Structure formats: structure tokens, C-alpha cells
Amino acid sequence: MGSMIKAKDLSFTYEDSDEGIKDVDFEIEAGEVVLITGNSGCGKSTLLRCLNGLIPAVTEGELKGSLNVAGKDAKDLKMHELNMELGSVFQNPRSQFFTDNTTSELVFPMENYGFSKEEMDVKVAQLKKDYMLDDLMDRNIFSLSSGERQMLALACARTMGQRVLLFDEPSANLDYGNAMRLGRLIERMKKQGLTIIVADHRFYYLDGIIDKALFMDNGNLKVFNSEEEFKSSGYNTRSFDIFSIDTGFHNKSLSGERVAGLNGVSYKDIIKDVSLDLHKGEITVIVGNNGAGKTTLAKLFSKSIKPDSGKIDVKELPFFIMQDPDYQLFGTSVFNELTLVKNDPSRIEECLKYLNLYEYKDAHPFELSGGQKQRLQIGMAMLCDKDVIIFDEPTSGLDVSSMERVSGEICRLGEKSAVMVISHDYEFIRNVADRIVYLKDGYIKEDFLLNEENLEKLNNIFHELEKERKDEKTQD
Amino acid sequence: MKWLNINPIVLILINILAPSMYIFVNGSYLQVFLAIFCSALLCLMGQFKKLAYFAILYAAMYGIYLLGFSVEFFRFMSGFFAVLLQFVPCLMLASIVVSKYSSTQLLSALEGIHLPRVLVVATTVTLKYFPTFRREFKYILESMRLRGIAFTWKKPIESFRYFIVPQLFRCAALAEEVTAAGLVKGIDAPVRRTSYFELKFRFTDSLVLCIFAAGIIGGYIWAA
Numbered sequence: 001m002g003s004m005i006k007a008k009d010l011s012f013t014y015e016d017s018d019e020g021i022k023d024v025d026f027e028i029e030a031g032e033v034v035l036i037t038g039n040s041g042c043g044k045s046t047l048l049r050c051l052n053g054l055i056p057a058v059t060e061g062e063l064k065g066s067l068n069v070a071g072k073d074a075k076d077l078k079m080h081e082l083n084m085e086l087g088s089v090f091q092n093p094r095s096q097f098f099t100d101n102t103t104s105e106l107v108f109p110m111e112n113y114g115f116s117k118e119e120m121d122v123k124v125a126q127l128k129k130d131y132m133l134d135d136l137m138d139r140n141i142f143s144l145s146s147g148e149r150q151m152l153a154l155a156c157a158r159t160m161g162q163r164v165l166l167f168d169e170p171s172a173n174l175d176y177g178n179a180m181r182l183g184r185l186i187e188r189m190k191k192q193g194l195t196i197i198v199a200d201h202r203f204y205y206l207d208g209i210i211d212k213a214l215f216m217d218n219g220n221l222k223v224f225n226s227e228e229e230f231k232s233s234g235y236n237t238r239s240f241d242i243f244s245i246d247t248g249f250h251n252k253s254l255s256g257e258r259v260a261g262l263n264g265v266s267y268k269d270i271i272k273d274v275s276l277d278l279h280k281g282e283i284t285v286i287v288g289n290n291g292a293g294k295t296t297l298a299k300l301f302s303k304s305i306k307p308d309s310g311k312i313d314v315k316e317l318p319f320f321i322m323q324d325p326d327y328q329l330f331g332t333s334v335f336n337e338l339t340l341v342k343n344d345p346s347r348i349e350e351c352l353k354y355l356n357l358y359e360y361k362d363a364h365p366f367e368l369s370g371g372q373k374q375r376l377q378i379g380m381a382m383l384c385d386k387d388v389i390i391f392d393e394p395t396s397g398l399d400v401s402s403m404e405r406v407s408g409e410i411c412r413l414g415e416k417s418a419v420m421v422i423s424h425d426y427e428f429i430r431n432v433a434d435r436i437v438y439l440k441d442g443y444i445k446e447d448f449l450l451n452e453e454n455l456e457k458l459n460n461i462f463h464e465l466e467k468e469r470k471d472e473k474t475q476d
Numbered sequence: 477m478k479w480l481n482i483n484p485i486v487l488i489l490i491n492i493l494a495p496s497m498y499i500f501v502n503g504s505y506l507q508v509f510l511a512i513f514c515s516a517l518l519c520l521m522g523q524f525k526k527l528a529y530f531a532i533l534y535a536a537m538y539g540i541y542l543l544g545f546s547v548e549f550f551r552f553m554s555g556f557f558a559v560l561l562q563f564v565p566c567l568m569l570a571s572i573v574v575s576k577y578s579s580t581q582l583l584s585a586l587e588g589i590h591l592p593r594v595l596v597v598a599t600t601v602t603l604k605y606f607p608t609f610r611r612e613f614k615y616i617l618e619s620m621r622l623r624g625i626a627f628t629w630k631k632p633i634e635s636f637r638y639f640i641v642p643q644l645f646r647c648a649a650l651a652e653e654v655t656a657a658g659l660v661k662g663i664d665a666p667v668r669r670t671s672y673f674e675l676k677f678r679f680t681d682s683l684v685l686c687i688f689a690a691g692i693i694g695g696y697i698w699a700a
Contacts, residue, residue: 054656078663088660095653098661100607104580107672111580114667142611160662302622320622326646327615329626330638340625366645 002071002163004030004195005051005219008027009085012046018380020061021046022219028197028210030163033190033209035230038216039399040371044199047216051197051398053082069164079164081115082368083430087157089150091397093168096153097418103138105152109159109270109277123159129249131155135261145290147469154185164195171202172397176462177469179251181203201399207240228261243459247430250411256280259418260301260318260389265310270296272442278388278418282411285429285450286422287458288439289465297439298390301420318388318420319381323396329365334376351379355409371402389413391421395428405430426462436461479522483681484577487569490688497692500700504649507562509691514565517684525573530568534559537561575607584671597663601654608650609643616642 004129005028013020021043036044049055057079058064067074070085090096092451106127110120128134131151136144144152150170157165171179183205186196192211198206212228216223224230231240239471254277265274269295278284278301286294299305300312302320322328331337334357338348352358355375362367365376375392381389391410394404403425410432413419423429429436429450436454438446446461448454494510511534518527537557544554573582579600586596616639628635 052660054659057659058656059650078664079659080662083660083662090656094650095656096700097652098657098663099579101578101580105674108580111670111672112665112667113585114665115669116670117672120670120672249552262508304618304622308613316495317622317624320619322615324615326649327612327642328619328623329642332621332641340623359635425610425637447553 002030003068004028004070005197006068007050007065008067010047010050011064011068012061014046014059014061014185019043019046021050021216021217021221024221026214026223027222028195028212030195030458031144031190031193032211033206034195034198034207034214035203035210036197036214036216037203037372037423040201040370043218043219044216045168046208046219047214047221048197048199052086052088052166053077053079072203083109083162084113084160085162086166086362087160087162089157089165089167089170091172093149093152093153093173094232094281095142096149098248099175100141100438101138102133102141102144103171105156106133106137106159107140109156113160119162127155127159130158131412144412146173146175147181147290150182150446152175152177160301163193164197165189165237167196167200168199169397170198171200171205175465176426177289177465177467179471180466183207183209193377201397204240204242241464242426245427245430247427249455250283251451252281252432252434257417261313262300262307263311263313265300265307265312267305267307268297270371270442271300271307274442274444275310276437276444278420280387280418281415282394283419283421283434285433285435286420286435286437286439287373287424287429287461287465289424289468292439293442294439295392298392298420301390314388316386316442317382318384318390320390321381321392321394323392325370325377326366328329328377329373333362334365334368335361337376338379338383342385343379344383351382356381370397374398374406377408378406378413381413382409386417388418388420389428391419391423393422393424395423395425399402400427403428404431423467429458479519480517480520480680481678482517482521482684483585483675483677484573484582484678485589486684487573488585488679491566491569491691493688495562498562501693501695503562505690509695510562510565512650512692513688514568518568518572521572522574523576526571529573530564534561534564535562541549572604578673579603579674580671581673583683584669584673587669587676588660589675593664601658604620605647605650610648612646613639613644615696617697661693 006027007024010024010395011022011208019041024047036047038044046055048061050063050067053074071075074082082454087307098108100118107120107126110123128137128349131154133151133155135153136148141149141152142431169251170182174182186206187209189196208227209228210230213224213227215224215235215409224233244464258277258279260433261277263275266272273295286297288294296305299319301314302313302318303314329337331340333350334352338351352361352396355378357379360372365373368376394410398406407428410419414434434459437444446457448457450458497506517526537560541554541557541561543550544557582600582603583596620638621677625638
């Protein structure tokens with residue numbers, strides 16, 4: 001085993017922001033699993049982009065210091081040479097895939113490198129076997145589930161026989177079961193001698209397989225040479241064992257007015273005879289694996305789709321905050337965005353101050369960072385005075401401290417409205433939930449208040465979610 | 477019956493050539509010829525829905541054009557629609573290029589005619605933006621509805637701004653995302669690209685090109 005990647009005094013400064021990395025030194029041996037972590041904006045993504053060459057190829061800024069990949073100076077390597085060694089798996093399907101067909105995507109790198117049709121056939125057959133892609137061939141990429149997309153992305157990153165894999169926030173778009181499955185896949189690839197580098201805020205799925213942790217803070221790097229060293233470092237590493245957290249329980253007495261309800265609702269094959277009431281002052285969390293029908297349930301409440309049978313009882317359209325804020329911001333400034341919801345300057349000002357967004361009030365919403373955009377959306381929800389507020393995965397891609405912040409804000413919303421949250425983020429659920437609804441294959445399998453005696457039920461659901469994915473794998 | 481499968485390069489070539497032919501060939505002849513030629517092509521490829529859609533578009537535009545002669549109010553639009561009409565056949569072919577072929581097929585086809593890689597990549601990315609645009613457009617309309625700022629003709633400019641501004645920002649981000657996706661997958665490799673999907677230049681492809689050329693030359697001779 002030799003040194004695979006070696007960085008010495010590596011620094012990068014963006015042209016138009018202060019974020020970046022400063023004098024970073026580290027060495028990664030072949031066959032190691034390395035975690036890069038730290039809070040949002042700490043420089044994880046920057047470091048990852050330095051490794052896969054997107055810095056300096058695409059992103060503009062000043063790069064200093066040296067970086068060696070597989071014994072060669074990265075400066076002397078062209079993108080296509082570097083990417084023969086490194087495979088990249090991005091967090092967002094839009095930046096991951098160049099085409100929209102699974103087969104096209106899988107052969108795309110090989111076409112670029114000029115493989116013959118026969119060579120491609122051999123490789124495709126191999127990848128199909130290694131990553132269980134049989135059912136995924138020749139399909140539209142946007143019709144795949146997030147777990148399937150992850151598998152495809154992984155296979156694509158290995159088409160050139162890359163020995164080093166880079167993952168950018170893989171858990172952000174995966175449910176709990178799929179994240180755990182990814183963890184096992186990484187473990188398997190480690191045994192095959194591959195070098196795996198994962199940049200993520202959450203790392204529960206990597207428990208017990210990390211060889212080295214690179215902790216970034218404000219562009220500076222601290223290296224931990226083993227998982228134990230990282231765990232005993234005092235940084236908030238309880239994320240390794242999410243079930244051990246202790247958040248307490250709300251133990252609210254729930255007697256709020258019923259403001260929305262589904263009564264015996266079915267929709268296609270996705271939702272089957274579901275009845276669910278939402279009450280004011282209650283935070284209901286919908287859990288279940290991807291594909292269980294959680295988002296469809298939210299769409300039924302917001303009347304985006306009509307049920308095939310059953311009755312939907314909603315007085316007014318709920319305020320629905322979907323996953324991607326980029327599609328949901330229309331204002332010319334942060335302040336203007338909120339006036340579109342409610343034209344009440346004094347309340348808007350108070351709300352912006354509460355969310356720490358006041359200094360950005362004149363900025364365009366699209367200039368904000370991902371986390372700030374999300375806070376702005378929460379601000380919109382606070383001002384809207386609606387009875388029902390729905391969140392779809394509000395914490396995907398948030399670090400632990402941002403997640404805790406959002407939890408506090410959502411709890412505040414839950415004081416006067418009925419809040420329905422779709423989530424697979426266990427820690428977040430423990431922070432906000434008054435009530436848990438477990439959706440499985442379109443049915444409500446369980447529906448209970450989250451308190452001390454029912455905690456076991458929630459934990460069992462998560463174990464079941466994980467097991468479900470595991471069984472899927474053994475079937476293949 | 478088996479629908480005709482045409483090499484996308486033929487469609488792109490015809491689309492580049494057709495408009496410039498107005499310099500050489502009688503305008504009304506070319507207009508009729510292109511309309512018939514492109515409709516026939518769509519029929520042979522089994523794209524009847526598209527054909528119907530464009531036929532309606534064509535008829536509507538033609539109607540406005542004719543109306544322009546009789547009604548004062550429409551006169552200013554008449555000339556404009558006369559010009560727009562000429563684009564419809566090309567639009568038909570372009571819509572097939574975008575919808576029927578994947579990015580990799582287009583890449584390989586364009587490389588086949590030895591265009592520089594930079595141009596090929598730029599063209600492919602542009603062509604692939606249309607389906608993405610359509611998809612994202614739906615999301616935006618949906619979230620406008622949920623926010624209660626749905627499109628209304630009472631405030632057309634404001635409404636238009638609401639859905640065009642997010643698109644523009646997304647567009648800028650998308651350009652970078654797609655570039656990154658291509659670059660980490662060796663799109664800059666200095667070797668000749670191969671293609672997994674067979675896109676050979678077949679007899680039918682040459683036949684289509686020949687018919688197109690014959691129509692143009694015929695028109696030229698006929699007009700002379």
C-alpha cells in the first residue's frame with residue numbers, strides 16, 4: 001500500500017467569496033476509507049473539487065500548494081487523465097448525469113475514452129453484475145428512485161476501473177435504509193482495495209469502517225488518524241450512533257382543532273385507503289422508505305393530485321415547502337419574497353431577525369447559500385398564517401447544528417399550526433416530532449405519539465427500514 | 477410497419493441548409509416543398525402526434541397571416557407571421573432531434589462530421605437544455621400555484637417575471653453542473669469518441685438527403 005493522494009500546503013481562494021481552504025496537509029493511503037466532514041461552508045466541497053480537478057478546471061480562483069494523485073503532480077494531469085484514476089459521485093442527480101438514459105450514461109465515459117463496442121459490452125455486463133443494475137438498464141434516469149440513482153452513479157464512477165472514489169454528501173438524498181446500504185457497499189469496496197473518500201455532514205452509515213477523518217473548520221484542516229481518535233476528539237460525533245441521542249420528549253397534550261384530513265383516500269397503486277387527520281399545534285412526522293408514498297401523501301393534501309377514491313378535507317391550500325428551494329423563490333429580494341406571503345413590514349423584520357437573515361434583506365434570494373434559502377422558506381411559513389404547513393425533507397444536506405436550528409424553528413411553527421413533515425433524518429425526527437406516522441407500501445402501518453414508552457417503536461421502524469433494503473439486496 | 481430510423485446528422489444538416497436555400501429558390505415553392513417533405517419524414521418516423529401539433533400551429537399562423545389582408549387590426553402581424561411560417565418545418569425536425577435522440581447519440585453524430593469538440597459539446601448541452609427546461613418549468617408552475625402567485629393575464633409582466641427569473645438562475649447553475657458532469661467523465665479526452673449505439677449512415681439516410689437535394693435543385697431549375 002502506498003500513498004494515493006498527498007496534499008501539501010494546499011490552498012484555494014474563490015474569486016467572489018471568502019470560503020475556501022487554507023494550507024491543507026494530508027495523505028491518503030491506497031485502500032483507506034476517509035471521511036471529510038465539518039459544518040456547512042467549512043470547505044469540504046472545495047477540498048473535494050480540488051481532488052477531482054473541477055478546481056481549477058471549472059471553478060475560478062487562486063490555487064496554491066501541491067497535490068499528488070497516484071504519484072503524479074495533479075498540475076500536470078489533464079481532467080481526462082485525472083478522472084481515469086478518480087471516480088466522482090455527486091450529491092445531485094442534475095450534476096451527476098450528463099444524459100437522461102441509464103444505458104447512455106453508463107457507457108458515456110467509455111465512449112469519451114474511445115472504447116470499442118465489444119469492450120463496452122464486456123464492461124457493461126460486469127458493472128451490471130457488480131452493482132445490480134439489471135432492472136435499471138435503458139430507463140429514464142429521472143424515473144429512478146434515489147437509491148437506484150445512487151447505484152447507477154456509483155457504477156458510472158467505476159466504468160474506467162477507477163481505484164479511488166469520491167462521494168459528495170451521499171446521504172443527503174438517501175433514505176435511512178439506502179444510506180446504510182451504501183455504508184455496506186463502501187465496506188465491500190474497501191475490502192476490494194479501493195480508496196474511498198466521503199465528504200458528508202452525517203456519517204452514521206460509516207460507523208466502524210473509517211480509517212481517517214479529515215475535519216474541516218473554516219477552511220482549516222485537522223486530521224484524525226483513526227475512527228477512535230475522531231470519536232474521542234470532542235467534536236459532535238454522536239452522529240455515529242444516532243439511536244443513542246437523548247433529546248427529551250415534547251409530551252404536549254394534543255387537543256388542537258382538526259384542520260385537515262384524509263378519509264379513506266386511495267391514489268393509483270401508491271396510496272391505499274389512508275385516513276389521517278392533522279391537528280393544530282401538532283407536528284406529525286411521516287416516515288417510510290423512499291417509494292412508500294410519503295410525497296404523494298403531501299401532494300394529496302396540497303391538491304396537486306386528485307385521489308381515485310376517498311375524501312380530502314382541506315379548508316385552504318397548505319403551505320408546502322418542497323425539497324429544492326431553487327424552484328420556490330420568486331421575489332426580487334429577500335424582503336420582497338416575504339412580502340409576497342404577507343405584506344406586513346414589521347412582522348417581516350422581526351422574522352428576518354429571528355432567522356438571522358436581516359443583513360441579507362436586500363439580497364436576491366438566489367444569492368443566499370442553501371441553508372439560508374431554507375431559512376427564508378421557513379420565514380415564509382412563519383408569516384403565512386396557514387393552518388397546515390408541510391415540509392418535504394427539510395434537513396437533507398444540513399449539518400448537525402443547522403439541523404438543530406431548523407428543528408427549533410419548526411417546533412415554533414408547530415405551536416400554532418398543524419405541521420406535517422416528511423423526513424428520514426432520525427435525529428431531526430427526535431427533535432421535532434409529536435406524532436409519528438409510518439407509511440409502508442401505501443398503507444399507514446403505525447400511527448402513535450412520540451413519547452418515552454413509544455420510542456422503542458420508532459427505533460424499530462428504523463431497523464425495519466434498514467432491513468427492508470438489506471432484503472432487497474439479497475433478493476438480487 | 478417499422479418506423480424509419482434516421483441518423484440525427486441528416487436532420488441537423490437539413491435544418492442548417494433549408495433556411496439558406498431561400499436565397500436560391502423561389503420562396504413559395506420552398507415553403508410548400510419543405511412543409512410536405514418534413515411532414516412526410518415525420519409520418520415515416522411514426523411521429524404523428526408531433527405532426528398533428530405542428531399542423532395546427534401551421535394552420536393557426538397561416539390563418540392569422542390571411543386575416544392580415546382583410547382586417548386592419550391584424551395587418552401589422554401579417555408580415556411577422558408570414559416569416560414565422562417558414563420556420564415551422566425546421567422546428568418540426570428540430571423537435572425530433574431533441575426528443576428522439578439522447579445526448580450521447582447527438583454527441584457521436586456531431587463528432588461524425590468532424591466538428592471541433594468544443595462546438596459539439598456546446599451544441600449537445602444546448603439541445604439537452606430543452607427537456608430539462610420543460611421539467612423544471614412544471615415544478616415552477618406547481619410551486620407558484622402553492623404560493624398563490626399563479627400566472628394571471630391581469631398582470632402578465634409580473635407573472636412572467638415570476639417564472640422566468642428562477643429559470644434564468646437555474647440555467648446558469650445548470651450550465652456549470654452539466655460541464656462538471658461531462659468533465660469528470662472524460663469529455664475532454666483527446667481521442668476520437670466511439671459510440672455504443674449504432675448510428676451508421678445507412679442507405680435510407682442518403683435517400684432522404686437525395687430527395688431533399690432533388691427538391692431544392694428541382695425548384696431552382698423550375699424557377700429559372
